[in-house]
Structure formats: C-alpha cells, structure tokens
Amino acid sequence: MEIYISQLDESKKVVPIVKEYNVGLEVVQFASPYILDNLEECISSYKNEIKEILGSTSLSIHGPYADLIPGTRDKMIAKVAKERFEQGYKVAKELGAKKIVYHNSYTPKTYTNIEWMNNSIKFWKDFTKDKLEDIEIHIENTLEDDYELIKNLVEEINHPNFSICLDIGHINAYSYLTLEQWMSGLGDKIKHMHIHNNYGEKDTHSGIQNGNMNIIELLNYVKENMENTSISLEIVDINQLKESLELLREYNFRLFQEIK
Secondary structure (H helix, E strand, O other): EEEEEEEEOOHHHHHHHHHOOOEEEOOOHHHOOOHHOOOOHHHHHEEEHHHOOOOOOEEEEEEOOOOOOOOOOOHHHHHHHHHHHHHHHHHHHOOOOOOOOEOOOOOOOOOOHHHHHHHHHHHHHHHHHHOOOOEEEEEEEOOOOOOHHHHHHHHHHHOEEEEEEEEEEHHHHHOOOHHHHHHHHHHHHEEEEEEEOOOOOOOOOOOOOOOOOOOHHHHHHHHHHHOOOEEEEOOOHHHHHHHHHHHHHOOOOOOOOEEE
C-alpha cells in the first residue's frame, strides 16, 4: 500500500516529514487559482522548494477545484473548468507525478442525476481522450449523499487510468450511507483514498485518532484486500500528522519505497 501525505503546510515543514517517514507527497498548492495564474513561475519556484526530494519521492497532485463544476450545464463554465484541469495535469507532468486528484464537485439537489451524469460524462470523455496512461486520474467524492453518481461516472468513462479517490472524512461528515456501504458499492473502482478523521459533524481533516472512525481497522482492510489502492493522509495539523504516521509505524504499515 503506497502512502502519501497531503501538503497542507509550508514545504520547509513538510519535506523533513517526507524524508523522515519515507512517504510520498500529495501536492496541494496547485489547486489554488492564484498559483495557476502564475503557473510557470510557481512550478519553477516549487521545484526549488522540494529539490531535496524531487525525483526520489513519489508525487501526487491535488488538482484545481475552486468553483469548477465538470457537470455544469453552462458551456462557458465547462470551458473554464477544463482549462484549469489541464493546468493541473500540466503540473503533474512537469513534476513527474504518478497521479492527480480532481473533485467530482457535485452538490446534492442542484441538478437532477440524469442531467449531471450526461454533462459530466461528456466533460470527462473529452478531458481524458488525449491523456497519458502513466498518470492516474482519480475523481474524489466531496458533498455527495451516496456513491451512485461517482460510480456511474467511472463505469461510463471506462478509461484505464480513470478511477475513484475515496475521501473517508467527507463520507463521515456528509453522507447518509456508511463508509462500509461506500466501499462495498464502489469496490475495485477505488484506487486512491484520502485519510483523515472527524466526529461526523463537519469536515475537520483531523488525525487518525481524532474522530469517531476506526481508521486503523479500515487501513488493515485496505492493506489485505486492496493492494493496488494508495492512500494520502490529508491531515491539517502537523503534530496530528506526525502522530498518525507514528501510529502507522506502530501497526507495521510498510511505508513508501523510493522510486527507481
């Protein structure tokens, strides 16, 4: 099981953790439209920030998502979303990332399921038609009540590198279904997971032990039954992130191997 940490703090704080725990890095900075507006300069600057680990650590990119709606009925909004997603994909190529995560961005009750699916399928078929097979594209659940839309999307796109990033914190905070129901329903379509805890009231991106989910039990299941599924610890507080990594060590989770 490949393990990443999401970069939710400064590089000078995160890079030493990557080195100490020998994990991959999920880069979040390039989700920001402010950074995307100065893309070339920011890519160059970021390469310098992580030069100690660039090329020796597996990378994932969290793609842009702010105000971007791939299932929109508005062609102009879809055009902007595609341009931003293409910028995120360019970052993945420039940094040599293995994967990129995009939000599904569905808000319940704003579209009928049929209209959203038709628009979303058209958008993603167009987006994936020229994409490389060496960068995995993962679609992440956010506010969805259940898994049907995201499941149907991946089935309809039917692209070898197009799969699901299951965010367990979002499920705990926003879905009426249990995590077990989501995992059973999506099965082998899950190829990446965002791991963080909360108490079911709001999405706090807390450490493994800071919530009401038994994440160690979940990760043991993933390790034993989903060998091709990677995880990223998406934990805001640096101390809770370190505590979570120590817990993984304690439970003998094999951390990342350097790429060759």
